[in-house]
Amino acid sequence: MSRKPAYRKEFFDREYGAKEAYSRLWRYARRYRLRIAVGILSGVCTAFTLVPFFQVVQPALTSVERRGVSQAQLEGSASPEKPEGSVSQEAPVAAKSNAAEKKAKGILKEYSKIKAFAARFGVELQSEDDALGLPLLVAVIVVVPLVALLRCLLVFLNHYCLAWAGMKTVRDVQCDLMRRVQAQSMQFHGRIDVGQVMSRCTSDPQQIRSVMQHVMQELAQAPFEIAVSAGFIVWTAVKNDMLPTLGMIAIGFPMFMAPIMFLSRRIRKWSKKALERLSLVGSRIHEVLTCIKAVKAYDTEEYESERYASANDQTLKATLRALRWGLLVGPAVETVGIFLLCGFMVWCWAAGVKLSTIVPMLAPLLLIYRPLKQLSKLQMQIEQGRAALARIWSVMDVDMRLPEDPAAPEKKSFDDSIVFENVVFRYDTADRNALDGVSFTVPRGKVVAVVGGTGSGKSTAGSLLARFFDPASGRITMDGRDLRSLRISDLRRLVGVVQQETLLFNDTIEANIRYGSPDATHEQVVAAAKLANAHDFIVSQSEGYSRLCGEKGFALSGGERQRIAIARAILRNPPILILDEATSALDTVTEKLVQDAIDRLMKDRTSFIIAHRLSTIRNADEILVMRDGRIEERGTHESLYVAGGAYRRLCDMQNRR
16 A cells, blocks of 8 residues: 655756855845854964964974984094095085085074074073073963963854854744745645645755854865965975975875865765655655544554655665765765875985975875865765755745735725626646636625535635635726735735634634734633634633644634634624635534624625525525536525526525435
8 A cells, every 4th residue: 555755846946056056045144244254264363373383393303303413423523534535435425414404504593583582572492501491481381371262262253153143044044935935825835745845944944054054164264274284385395495396286186176076966966865855754744744634534544654654764765875975075085185195205205305394294284184174074064055055945936926016005995896807717737717707796795605516616716805816817806906906915904714624723712813913902802702602612611712722723623613713803803704615514503603603793794705505695695606617697595596597406405405
C-alpha cells in the first residue's frame, strides 16, 4: 500500500544566481550596516595582531646563524697558520660567513635604533651584560595581557555584532515572507502545498541565519588574515631579493582553491535537494495532522507512518550526500596544501635558499592555511544558504495578489445595491468556467439565495462577492463602483462571511469571537454570544469564555463552532452578509438553534445565502437556481415551485428524504 512520496516543485519556483540571491539578502541586512561594520572591523583588527609574530621570526633565526658564524670564525682564528703558497679550502665558507655577518649587522643596526628610542623614555631593553632588562620584562607582562584582552574583545564584537545583525535580518525576511504569502489571492493558496510553504517560512530562513552569523564571522576575519600574511610574504620576498621564490608561491597558491571550485556545484545541488525533501517531510506532517479524522476513520496510521518514514529517508539521503561533498572540501584543501608545501621546500633546496630566509615566508604561509581551511568549510554553508534563498525569493517574487489602488477614495457604507454584470470566472487548474455570464442584483436590505448542485458555481459567486477572487471578465459593483476600485480593507469591513466549514483558532472562545474586532469589550462579546445562541453552552463549562477551542476548533462540536462564528460576525456588525451553507452539516436540533441565530444576524442586513437545505431560504426575496456556472431559474420560493422546474425538483428530492 505504501508509495514513495515525491517532491512536487511549486509552479513559481525558479533558479537564482549567487550574486542575485545574496545581493537581495544585503537589501535586508544593510539597515544593520553599522553593526555589521563594527563586526567586520573587529575581525580585521584581530588579523593584524599576526604582524608582530611575523616580525620576530627572521631576527631570531638570523641571530642564531650569526652566533654560529661567529663561533666558526673563532675556531678559524685559533687554527694553525697554513704554509705559504697553499690554497685555502675555507674561502667559500668565509665568503658565506661574511654575507651572513653583513645581514646580521643590518639587523643589529635596526635593533640599536629601537634600543636608543626606548632609552629616551628611560626604558632599558637589555642590561649591561646583555640580559633581558627589567623594564622590558615589565612591559611584556603588562602589554601582552592587554593585547590578549583586546583580542578577546575584538573577537567578541566580531561574533556578537554579526550574530545580532544576522538574527535581525532573518526576522525581517520571515516577516516579509509571511506578509507576502498572506497577501496572495485565493488562487495562489488553492495551488500551493501548505506544508512546503511552511518549510520555506520557517526552516529555510534559518539557513540564512547560519550564513549571516557564522559565515560572515569568518569572512570578516579569514580574508584579512590571508591578506596580512600574503602582504608580509611579499614584503619579505622584496626585502630579501627573493622574487623568484615569490613567483613560485604566486603560481602554487591558486591551486588551494581548486578543490573548492570543483566541489561547490555538487554541494549546491544536493543542498537544494535536501531542503526540498525536508519541506516534503513538513508537508507530510501537515497533511496527516490536518486530515487526522480521515486517517483514523480509514485505519491508515501505519500507511501514513510508512510514507512519513519514506520522506525522511529521502531527506536523509540528500542531506548525507551534501554532507559528504562538503566534508571533502577541507581534507582536499589540506592535501593540496601539503603537496604544494613539499614542492616548495624541494624548490628552495634546489635553489640554495637559506633557512633564515625560508622560515619567515613559511610562517605566514602556514598561518594562511587555517583561514583557507575555514573558508573551504564555509563553502558548504554558503551553497546551502544560496539554495534556501532561491526557495525564499521564489515565494517573494510570485505575485498573485489582487490589484488595489492605494489612492482609491474611502468607502464606509453600503447604500444601494450589489450588481453582478455578465461575470465570467475560471479557476487556474480547471478546464471550464466556474461562472459563465452570470448577472443578478442584490438590493440593500434584501435576501438573495443561491441554490444548485455540486459544482454549479454558487460558492464561487459568494467568493467573488467577498473578493477572494476577481472575475476574468464582466464586473461586480457596489453602489455603482467596481469592487476592484475599492480598497480591500474597506470591502472587508462591509462584508461578513460565515462559512460551512468554520475554522477557529487554537485560542480561547472569547478571543475567537473577538477576532476581527480587537477593540470589543467583554460585555460586547457576551452580548454577541447571546444573540448567536452560544452563551449558554459557553458558560456551562467551568472555563467559560476562557475555554480553549483546540486546533481548528476541534474541542467544540460542529454546531458550537458555527455559533461561535455567527457571534464573531454579529460582533463585527457588517452591513452585508455571505452565508455559505452555514447549517448544512448540522442535526435538526442544532440547526434550529443556529438558524435562530442566523435570523437575528440577518436582521436589517443585506444577505447573500448559499443554501444546501432549501427549507432555510423559503422567505428569501429572490432565489437563484444555478447549473454549470449559469443561472437556470430565478424568483421567489412560491413562483419557482409553481413553475415546476429545476427548483421544484430540488425541493421534492429533499422532501422525500
